[in-house]
Amino acid sequence: MQDCLFCQIVAGKIQAKKVYEDDHSIGFLDINPRNPGHTLVIPKKHFETILDMPEKEAGKLFESVQKVAAMVKTGTNSQGISIGQSNGQAAGQVVRHVHVHVIPRFANEGPVGLEGILPSKKIDDLSMDKIAASIKSASAHAHHAHKEEEPKSEKKSKKSEDISFEF
Ligand code: 5GP
Ligand code: ZN
Secondary structure (H helix, E strand, C coil): CCCCHHHHHHCCCCCCCEEEECCCEEEEECCCCCCCCCEEEEECCCCCCHHHCCHHHHHHHHHHHHHHHHHHHHHHCCCEEEEECCCCHHHCCCCCCCCEEEEEECCCCCCCCHHHCCCCCCCCHHHHHHHHHHHHHCCCCHHHHHHHHCCCCHHHHHHHHHCCCCC
């Protein structure tokens, strides 16, 4: 995609500090790192979110992520690695080319885990059962699921109302 920042990094039209490359993915340092060595792993092909990727492509991306995670951990001498991936504006995705953050983590810092993203919520057992049933019955076919998200059919919006929560 011509107007996509990360496609331009793949094409070499915008400079990046590349640390990894294979047939389908590249890894490069984040320009605004959360820690030294914070690396982004992206597919060479343009997809906006993980839900837009064919299953095989998503699998390949995560094979690259695992390799980069090992390289970043060794290369930064960190004690841990956080892997983060945001899909859609609500999740905080800014660059609309799917990317996986690989962030080295050091023992003396915090907040350590998911608490740094969202606080945990108390959800009653009945609501937990409802949301589990709703997720279980949803299509696991990612491409399909994403497509259904845009034009709202009556059936679909009714279903999401059934499982909405007050936070
Ligand atoms: P998001 O918030 O979409 O999950 O993450 C986008 C990431 O891309 C941010 O962490 C941001 O610092 C990084 N980023 C944005 N523009 C550039 C750029 O031009 N080069 C590099 N290397 N990283 C970038
Ligand atoms: Zn792109």
